[in-house]
Amino acid sequence: xxxxxxxxxxxxxxxxENARTTTALRLMDIAxxxxxxxxxxxxxxxxxxxxxxxxxxxxAVHGRDADQExxxxxxxxxxxxxxxxxxxxxxxxxxxxxxxxxxxxxAEAIEGVRRGSPGDLVKCAQSSDNTxxxxxx
Amino acid sequence: xxxxNIIETAYRATIEEQDDTIVWxxxxxxxxxxxxxxxxxxxxxxxAVKGQDASGLSFGSEKQTHPPMIAEDVAALMKKGVAVYxxxxxxxxxxxxxxxxxxxxxxxSRAGIxxxxxxxxxxxxx
Numbered sequence: 001x002x003x004x005x006x007x008x009x010x011x012x013x014x015x016x017e018n019a020r021t022t023t024a025l026r027l028m029d030i031a032x033x034x035x036x037x038x039x040x041x042x043x044x045x046x047x048x049x050x051x052x053x054x055x056x057x058x059x060a061v062h063g064r065d066a067d068q069e070x071x072x073x074x075x076x077x078x079x080x081x082x083x084x085x086x087x088x089x090x091x092x093x094x095x096x097x098x099x100x101x102x103x104x105x106x107a108e109a110i111e112g113v114r115r116g117s118p119g120d121l122v123k124c125a126q127s128s129d130n131t132x133x134x135x136x137x
Numbered sequence: 138x139x140x141x142n143i144i145e146t147a148y149r150a151t152i153e154e155q156d157d158t159i160v161w162x163x164x165x166x167x168x169x170x171x172x173x174x175x176x177x178x179x180x181x182x183x184x185a186v187k188g189q190d191a192s193g194l195s196f197g198s199e200k201q202t203h204p205p206m207i208a209e210d211v212a213a214l215m216k217k218g219v220a221v222y223x224x225x226x227x228x229x230x231x232x233x234x235x236x237x238x239x240x241x242x243x244x245x246s247r248a249g250i251x252x253x254x255x256x257x258x259x260x261x262x263x
Contacts, residue, residue: 010261044150044158118162119169125259126138135159135263137146 004090006037008124008131014045015074021049024134025077028092032081035088039124040095041116044136045104047096049074052108075110082112095120139172141257147180151205152194157184159263160210167217174257175214176245178224182231184211185223185238208239215241222253 009028013021031038042049056071058064082092095116101107125131144159151157160175167173177184184207191204215221222245223238235244245253254260 012263043162117169118165121162122166122169122171125140125171131259131261133261133263135146136149 004035004037005031005130006039006128007031008039008041008121008128010041010043010121010131010133010135011046011049012042012044012134012136015048015051015054017045018136020134020137021046021074025074025081027132028081029084032085032090032092033088035085035090037090038081038085038092039128040092041097041121041124042094042100043097043121044100047100047104047109048106050078050094050096050109050113051075051106052110079110079112093124095124138258139174139256140259140261141174141176141253143176143178143260143262144181144184145179146263147183151207152191152201155201155203155205156210157181157205157207160184160207160214163214163219164210164217167214167219174220174222175211176222176224176250176253177211177242178227178250180227180231182223182227182233184208185221185242186233187237187239212239212241224250 009024011024015021028038052075054073054075056066056069056073058066059069062069078094085092092112094113096109096113098115098117101115142159142163144157163173163175187208189208194201194204211221220243222243224247225244226247
């Protein structure tokens with residue numbers, strides 16, 4: 001088994017806006033499957049990723065109702081990451097920037113997400129093997 | 138741990154935020170004890186231009202009462218001990234002169250950026 005690492009990710013893109021979010025989640029998925037401890041600092045639009053009120057919708061273009069469509073929800077991806085990390089002996093500490101949450105009115109987040117500040121990013125980075133920032137372009 | 142914050146994407150939601158969000162988070166992290174430097178490159182070199190004025194904006198009856206003052210915010214970072222580097226070629230490519238910019242910046246050539254990276258433990262490209 002690979003040596004256990006602690007990695008910090010800072011992400012900025014809002015849900016459903018950019019492929020960078022998928023890339024970030026894929027990187028986190030690899031780390032979760034390896035049992036690493038993962039810190040995520042969600043800044044600006046990225047605080048919408050674990051928003052608990054994301055809802056699936058039907059897709060008339062595909063000719064499918066909501067159940068058939070099974071529309072991807074970032075909150076479910078994040079919950080899946082948390083579950084896998086725990087099963088593999090790691091954890092995901094997802095921190096939503098509190099001011100960014102307030103600006104956007106997205107205080108309702110899935111279980112396991114906590115509110116924080118830039119000081120939490122500093123602490124996470126200082127206690128991690130490495131930090132990857134995936135900013136908005 | 139010494140970290141270099143690279144700011145390249147410029148004027149992203151600065152009217153809504155009344156700040157550049159990365160300049161802002163650099164202030165906040167410095168306040169939390171982080172050891173930080175900043176590199177302005179690409180369009181973000183314009184953050185160092187003196188005399189910018191984004192005031193006077195309104196949408197119908199709603200006024201934006203506190204416009205961003207990003208050059209002042211960058212200058213305030215330097216006063217807090219954050220070194221602010223600026224990419225020389227990106228300044229020149231935009232027709233800016235040294236006299237257009239605020240004082241205290243550390244010009245760095247494109248060729249010198251790799252050495253700058255080497256002087257930091259982590260590089261955060263926002």
